[in-house]
Amino acid sequence: MATEAHGAEGGALELVFHPMDQFIVKPLFGDGQVGMFTITNVTLWMGLTILAIVGLLVLGTSGRATIPSRIQSIAELAYGFIRKMVEDVAGKDALPYFPYIMTLFIFIVFANFLGLLPMAFTTTSHIAVTAVMAMMVFLTVTILGFVKNGAGFLSLFWISAAPLPLRPILALIEIISYFVRPVSHSIRLAGNMMAGHAVIKVFAAFAPMILIGWIGVIVTPLSIIAITAIYALEVLVAFIQAYVFTILTCVYLKDALHPHH
Amino acid sequence: MASETHEATEIAADAAHGAADAAHGGAEAVGMPQLDLTTFSNQIFWLAVTLVVIYFVLSRIALPRIAAVLAERQGTITNDLAAAEDLKAKAVEAEEAYNKALADARAEAQNIIAQAKADMKADLDDAIAKADAEIGAKAAEGEKKIAEIRANAMESVKVVAKDTAKEIIAAMGGKADAKTVTAAITARMKG
Amino acid sequence: MEGDVVQMGAYIGAGLACTGMGGAAVGVGHVVGNFLSGALRNPSAAGGQTATMFIGIAFSEALGIFSFLVALLLMFAV
Numbered sequence A: 001m002a003t004e005a006h007g008a009e010g011g012a013l014e015l016v017f018h019p020m021d022q023f024i025v026k027p028l029f030g031d032g033q034v035g036m037f038t039i040t041n042v043t044l045w046m047g048l049t050i051l052a053i054v055g056l057l058v059l060g061t062s063g064r065a066t067i068p069s070r071i072q073s074i075a076e077l078a079y080g081f082i083r084k085m086v087e088d089v090a091g092k093d094a095l096p097y098f099p100y101i102m103t104l105f106i107f108i109v110f111a112n113f114l115g116l117l118p119m120a121f122t123t124t125s126h127i128a129v130t131a132v133m134a135m136m137v138f139l140t141v142t143i144l145g146f147v148k149n150g151a152g153f154l155s156l157f158w159i160s161a162a163p164l165p166l167r168p169i170l171a172l173i174e175i176i177s178y179f180v181r182p183v184s185h186s187i188r189l190a191g192n193m194m195a196g197h198a199v200i201k202v203f204a205a206f207a208p209m210i211l212i213g214w215i216g217v218i219v220t221p222l223s224i225i226a227i228t229a230i231y232a233l234e235v236l237v238a239f240i241q242a243y244v245f246t247i248l249t250c251v252y253l254k255d256a257l258h259p260h261h
Numbered sequence B: 001m002a003s004e005t006h007e008a009t010e011i012a013a014d015a016a017h018g019a020a021d022a023a024h025g026g027a028e029a030v031g032m033p034q035l036d037l038t039t040f041s042n043q044i045f046w047l048a049v050t051l052v053v054i055y056f057v058l059s060r061i062a063l064p065r066i067a068a069v070l071a072e073r074q075g076t077i078t079n080d081l082a083a084a085e086d087l088k089a090k091a092v093e094a095e096e097a098y099n100k101a102l103a104d105a106r107a108e109a110q111n112i113i114a115q116a117k118a119d120m121k122a123d124l125d126d127a128i129a130k131a132d133a134e135i136g137a138k139a140a141e142g143e144k145k146i147a148e149i150r151a152n153a154m155e156s157v158k159v160v161a162k163d164t165a166k167e168i169i170a171a172m173g174g175k176a177d178a179k180t181v182t183a184a185i186t187a188r189m190k191g
Numbered sequence C: 001m002e003g004d005v006v007q008m009g010a011y012i013g014a015g016l017a018c019t020g021m022g023g024a025a026v027g028v029g030h031v032v033g034n035f036l037s038g039a040l041r042n043p044s045a046a047g048g049q050t051a052t053m054f055i056g057i058a059f060s061e062a063l064g065i066f067s068f069l070v071a072l073l074l075m076f077a078v
Helices: A041-059 A070-090 A092-115 A127-156 A164-211 A216-257 B002-012 B015-023 B037-171 B178-190 C002-017 C019-041 C043-077
Strands: none
Touching (some): A041 A070, A041 A092, A070 A092, A092 A127, A092 A164, A092 B037, A127 A164, A127 A216, A127 B037, A164 C043, A216 C043, B037 B178, C002 C019, C002 C043
């Protein structure tokens, strides 16, 4: 278990480590079992994510001003950022799928940032959530590849630039790496989120050391500085992981639309 | 496997730990909530709801609106640029006209100045010639007068010299021969 | 007693798994360092390759995250 109870010298106070408790899914009302439709903290934080997105992209742009307000320019920045990414990475014919990719990006980025609020629940730190998104991407891309290119999509695995004897081996490697994609795609995001939050919690557990003994005079400031530093890193990671998830989606989409290397 | 660990730790756990577990309400409160399969359906359901809502909000409202705003801005910028180009051309035209007018005016002024200079020069030449002539006449007249005055003065000097010489000779007890004195004085005066 | 031994093994394994993060750190540093040295030689081409750099970072970092995940699994789920 996460709980490591260390008896203090006086025995009155102890350090309590619960780094994983922040990820527990629990019902908002009552103590019942978590069923499929139970309103849980997942519901709450996903709802807040929707509200934040609506606030930025719908209410923020309601002015439709030619000279944008601050919120509107952020919304336009996000729009232009993802649109350019789709266009540059996946090509012009990927633009019909732009709303889909924008949905993923804006959801992940807002879930990540909302998860950084103190006491928040990070929805993207759960494998269940990221795996569903990664599988969505994987299935969409695979089906799209076969619909657009037919059997020609299989040429993605048959590298014609390689010498002939190597090709079956390369094909095997390519197929394995193709099917590992959703795994790494989902675990990267969830793992990054989980790791950062758990590390912050571990350092936070060291912070009350000053109440326990003289060693706390050194440990407490150090742990507070460490929390601050990790938090800054997490702000960066929150954005970078959303960016990476989106850009990998674009890369996979490009493979589906143009399977010939 | 998770429940095994759970049991093992349950034994070792202290009272506070047990209370915390109870508060989590799960018989299945495992160490890693991410692997608690009982919550998966719940998360997946709410994720699907969220993604569908976001997708519709984006594709129906937000993205078309932002695209429209951006297109409109692009149009405005293009129009403004065209207008600016027009105005610039007009400004260039105006500058050319101004420069031309300036050059014309300058040439005219040059002409007028040249004319005036020529007129003035002619007048001046006339006046100078006239003045020269007058001055020449006056100078000639003056010279004549000077010559007359000099001749008169010579005569007077001769007479005075003759008289003075006669007086001096008389005073010295000599007898002045008028002819000799006159000849001497004349010779002296010439010398 | 047996459970204690299993748990000890799991904790030792978790600690060992964390060495994988060092490898990920080396990998990410390598990617960024090489990107930077290339970008300083030819700054005009750097802008277009930032996305590629992030993809490379993501791939090498994912492996570090996998080792972290193994550590967590050993600690909490085995």
